[in-house]
Amino acid sequence: MDKFYLNWSLKSLFFGLFLLFVNLTYSSFILGDQSDFGQSIVSYFTNISVLSNVIIVFLLVMSANFFKIYKTQK
Numbered sequence: 001m002d003k004f005y006l007n008w009s010l011k012s013l014f015f016g017l018f019l020l021f022v023n024l025t026y027s028s029f030i031l032g033d034q035s036d037f038g039q040s041i042v043s044y045f046t047n048i049s050v051l052s053n054v055i056i057v058f059l060l061v062m063s064a065n066f067f068k069i070y071k072t073q074k
Helices: 002-030 037-047 050-073
Strands: none
Touching (some): 002 050
8 A cells, every 4th residue: 555655646746747848848849939948937837828737736746745645654
């Protein structure tokens, strides 16, 4: 049962970071900010929908919660 929480913690963390990378890449290359990747991080919160930001934050929080449960179960 201990590995269950660690497994889902890593899955949530990986998927959240993957979505963050995809959204940053989308905002920098598709929307025309090819020159400066740092500018895309600034414009990321204005160009990408709020729903994707909420999903990413939810996944990262769930990853932290699963990891906390895993550490307390040990």
